[in-house]
Amino acid sequence: MTVITVVGAGVMGTAITFPAADNGHEVRLVGTYLDESIIESCRDQRWHPRLKRAIPDAVQPMWHTQVGEALRGAEVVVLGVNSRGVHWAAEAIGPHLQPGQIILMVTKGLESGADGRLHLLPDVLAGCLPDAIRDQVYYAAIGGPSIAGELAARRETSVVFVSRSAEILPRVRQLFQTPYYHIWTSTDLVGVEVCVALKNPYALAVGLVAGLLEKQGGADDAGAFMHNPAAALFAQSLAEMAYLVRLLGGGPETVYSLPGAGDLYVTTQGGRNSRMGRLLGLGLPYSEAVEEMPGETVEGVDAVVAIMPAIQQMTDQGIIAVDALPLLRTLHAIITRNREVAFDFNRFFSQLPFNPPV
């Protein structure tokens, strides 16, 4: 029997236990120190309170103190913590990893490194693991539109599993694919990681327009909404993703398929990033908007804050064009400097082979 261990019992970590359990694997779900009440509920009532759903019979909920036991004999270790939790997770799993294990990251993100460059999260994780094991395990990640509650409901879900180690991909896909969980594999780690890291901030940006519209009283008498400006932001988001993907060595097809366009689309359909966008679009400064969403992590905010130092340094060094990322910069200014929510549309698409407005 194959053992799959998921570290992090949030909605996404738990959702992926559904296809794993449906495939007959032994699945261990380890909460972090923040997940104690979730694990308690999973153990006592077999009920995940945030997914609002019973967990599969094959899933064994475990405390974070049991992480060593949980990793023993696992073929795949799914990392389901949020972006802030990667360093904690590395410390927690590092001493217990065994050679040949595959780390499959649900956790998304890019980080600014001490060297002033952008680092892919699998590389950040690897850097935090003990020297002795770092090169003895495999790293893989998941990109694509996958709302956790829908995956757990066994809705048709299509994703990309990505790894620089092409040889492990067929096996990882085999472990997780089901009639409702469709998995493509790719070696474009850069493309997938850039897209998954940026879809949250860009969905937040698209969501700003909902707030702007509401602020001026909604649709006008003739029924005009603000889908045109939202769509321009959507397109600019993909163009900025494509710029960074190309700069870091990834492929454009990752941007216009599941990891980029698909995931951005799904993320604009609701969720915390959109709600934060609406509040900011309504005119609340970030400090007040945050208070309207107590205790909630807004990944789009975390991601912008995590990557902007490197973006700035790479711009100062001439690696990133000054005018390449106007939407990301606007979003950063809105979040960190209470900048008014407004867009200079004419500065968009400057890196495409179009002639810009004059």
Add this chain to the structure above:
Amino acid sequence: MTVITVVGAGVMGTAITFPAADNGHEVRLVGTYLDESIIESCRDQRWHPRLKRAIPDAVQPMWHTQVGEALRGAEVVVLGVNSRGVHWAAEAIGPHLQPGQIILMVTKGLESGADGRLHLLPDVLAGCLPDAIRDQVYYAAIGGPSIAGELAARRETSVVFVSRSAEILPRVRQLFQTPYYHIWTSTDLVGVEVCVALKNPYALAVGLVAGLLEKQGGADDAGAFMHNPAAALFAQSLAEMAYLVRLLGGGPETVYSLPGAGDLYVTTQGGRNSRMGRLLGLGLPYSEAVEEMPGETVEGVDAVVAIMPAIQQMTDQGIIAVDALPLLRTLHAIITRNREVAFDFNRFFSQLPFNPPV
């Protein structure tokens, strides 16, 4: 004073008179023979009944019998008829065109030619014009997310003006750009025309999922919708657009920016294509769904029917890969052969550098 003449008084043809009028041009709005009641309302009450908005003072509504007079001295002739009207429009304007005039097409589409190939609508139009004038005028088109009612409400709208004749683009942009109408220019006529032709059918395809969800009673007890499958269709739509764009010689950046992703996004936010998608997703055969939308042109349906003969011939000839366009083929079968609404997700993304599900 610059004269701009719009032929076709539907919502989009009329909407573009707003930026033209705001720029101080003399604008003539010529109805087709189907637009008589619209022109009557525009003349008598200065009111466009479908836009539900007063037309600008500078706009002069004219009957289709006045088309010769309307074209006289116009620098730009905007073609605002729907795809079915291109042949009529060519006959109507052909005898009156003057050398040097610019034809700017709002009308979108691809057509199957008698040669079994796909033809861009500007080329179809050119082919229908009298020999003497065909090479004496310029052809341009508009792509990008632009809901007519929002443009007429002077919402921020971002579009691409495209022409093979690069030299006219700065001038056309200058005539129409305003603080709310942002215009990029491009010479990727193939990219833009493929995207604008296909965004309606693909928005209809994404809309099918809303019907599927409703048919099974909406969200489940835990609140799971069907955004994941819709997002996969959205991504596959872009991948199929990208395939055809590349095949016909256009650029991928047109797909992942305003004309492709932006316009597809805006078209999925509502409108007739989405409504037709919902009805079909609910399980109505096309013949019944059509009766639920009496008198309404669903451009996505027209487009699929118009292009599929060429797609089929080009596939038979080995020009188009058999497995390249599964979503378009599924949509065609749903519309023309009452095929059940269901998707073989595993066949998606076959033309990308990903390994497909097995």
